[in-house]
Amino acid sequence: MSAHAEADATRAMHRTNSWTPAYERRQSFSKEDHKHAMHMASIGAVKTGPGFSER
Structure with a gap:
């Protein structure tokens, strides 16, 4: 892992x-x-059709 990626991961976890x-x-x-x-x-x-419907 690069130093930049490690710093980003540390900051995100904090x-x-x-x-x-x-x-x-x-x-x-x-x-x-x-x-x-x-x-x-x-x-x-x-x-749905003719008659009662919940919609």
């Missing part, structure tokens, strides 16, 4: 090991959007 999450972190997704996406993924194979 930054990785010193990282901590923010104390007041918030979720970036809506729980309702997640539920909707999971539901739609589970009914993706449902055939």
